[in-house]
Amino acid sequence: MQRMISREEAMNKLVSKSLILFFLSIPLFLNCSENRPPVIPGLDVLLTEHLDLIRGKRVGIVTNYTAVTRHGTSIVDTLSSIPGVHVTALFGPEHGIRGNRSAGAYVESYVDSLTGIRVYSLYGKTRKPTPAMLDSVDVLLFDIQDIGARFYTYISTMGLAMQAAAENHLPFIVLDRPNPITGDIVEGPILNPELKSFVGMYPIPIRHGLTIGELAQMINGEGWLENGVRADLTVVRMKNWRRPMWFDQTGLKWIKTSPNMPDLETAILYPGMCLIEGTNVSEGRGTRKPFKVIGAPWIKGDSLKQVIDSFHPLGLMVKAVEFAPQSISEMAPHPKYEGEVCSGLEMKLANRDIFRSVSFGVTLLSAIHQLYPDKLAFKKSFDLLSGTEILRKQIQNGIPPKEIISGWSKSLSDFKIMREKYLLY
Numbered sequence: 001m002q003r004m005i006s007r008e009e010a011m012n013k014l015v016s017k018s019l020i021l022f023f024l025s026i027p028l029f030l031n032c033s034e035n036r037p038p039v040i041p042g043l044d045v046l047l048t049e050h051l052d053l054i055r056g057k058r059v060g061i062v063t064n065y066t067a068v069t070r071h072g073t074s075i076v077d078t079l080s081s082i083p084g085v086h087v088t089a090l091f092g093p094e095h096g097i098r099g100n101r102s103a104g105a106y107v108e109s110y111v112d113s114l115t116g117i118r119v120y121s122l123y124g125k126t127r128k129p130t131p132a133m134l135d136s137v138d139v140l141l142f143d144i145q146d147i148g149a150r151f152y153t154y155i156s157t158m159g160l161a162m163q164a165a166a167e168n169h170l171p172f173i174v175l176d177r178p179n180p181i182t183g184d185i186v187e188g189p190i191l192n193p194e195l196k197s198f199v200g201m202y203p204i205p206i207r208h209g210l211t212i213g214e215l216a217q218m219i220n221g222e223g224w225l226e227n228g229v230r231a232d233l234t235v236v237r238m239k240n241w242r243r244p245m246w247f248d249q250t251g252l253k254w255i256k257t258s259p260n261m262p263d264l265e266t267a268i269l270y271p272g273m274c275l276i277e278g279t280n281v282s283e284g285r286g287t288r289k290p291f292k293v294i295g296a297p298w299i300k301g302d303s304l305k306q307v308i309d310s311f312h313p314l315g316l317m318v319k320a321v322e323f324a325p326q327s328i329s330e331m332a333p334h335p336k337y338e339g340e341v342c343s344g345l346e347m348k349l350a351n352r353d354i355f356r357s358v359s360f361g362v363t364l365l366s367a368i369h370q371l372y373p374d375k376l377a378f379k380k381s382f383d384l385l386s387g388t389e390i391l392r393k394q395i396q397n398g399i400p401p402k403e404i405i406s407g408w409s410k411s412l413s414d415f416k417i418m419r420e421k422y423l424l425y
Helices: 007-034 041-051 075-080 153-166 212-221 264-277 301-313 358-373 380-386 389-397 400-407 409-422
Strands: 058-063 086-092 120-122 139-143 170-174 188-191 205-207 232-236 295-297 316-323 343-348
Touching: 041 075, 041 153, 041 170, 041 232, 058 075, 058 153, 075 086, 139 153, 153 170, 153 212, 170 212, 188 358, 188 409, 205 264, 205 358, 205 409, 212 232, 212 409, 264 343, 264 358, 264 380, 295 316, 301 316, 301 343, 301 358, 358 389, 358 400, 380 389, 389 400
Parallel strands: 058 086, 058 139, 086 120, 139 170, 170 232
Antiparallel strands: 188 205, 295 343, 316 343
């Protein structure tokens, strides 16, 4: 005879079953929260949703080897294979289309051997497309992976290309990509327009916290193009990108954006460590750890580490090292102190979320000046990189780093308010 189950027993079984299902679902829930959907770059979105922007038109592309679909196919190969899309000209930035030219190297115009398409250098005799270069173009496309720092010259190339498009009445399309060092962190002094140069063309902080598409909107919207022209600008947005994301959270493959930008950690250090480039201290070019090691023959690494440790930098570990820069053809021919033994520091991130690169760069330079006031020398390029004469003078006058950094607060607050209307994500 079958025993009847009481109401109380049934309820207990139901509760037990519910608890088991709940606890079994926890790992699944956690996995779903960790496995974010991959970021879909603007290029992929163009291909799936906005081909009408370029179909039936002669397309010029300002690009380099970082412009790939999320599956790794280059923009040039992809667009050239689409019926009705005619790629007629390519425009290469610093380091060239293939990214194999060292920083500052003169790049000639040429015919690309893989595609047969004419490549016009924007890092040679001219840095802005001329009317003759645009003669065969109906629409100008920009797709390059930026790094998130004002002095990375791809920003300037984009601005000048946008200027040329506006002057020649051509639509200008930016295919957006992630800011690899997040879209949340904003740091450093605002560029003084009197110090405008190819390593800093617009009044933005060193670490601007914008995607390349958002920056294009700001340049256009704020009237920063010369002679008051405005581009016919379209930004093709990414999908699934969020402002707090680091590049390794996007699901995209890291492609070094220039010869001395081999990985994300270097990119995170770069906004502050590039300031070293404007001094007579080696920024690590000529080693396999550019921007991760710094030094000079007249520095004592152990002494510098002691001073840095006294400042208690957040999110970073430093150790004293020695290195001898060597000429590396694909990275740094004839670097500072080539063949000389340099003593200095190696930097390693401990917590990237609390580390502030520009602030650390100022702290590092202040420490070097504290130890070697008669040895540390600033080049003319330092003011161009920092975007202001004030920072150099503050370091030379021994102003404490915390005071220097706190002096940026008001201008950064104003910048964040201004940028709100240009944020896409």
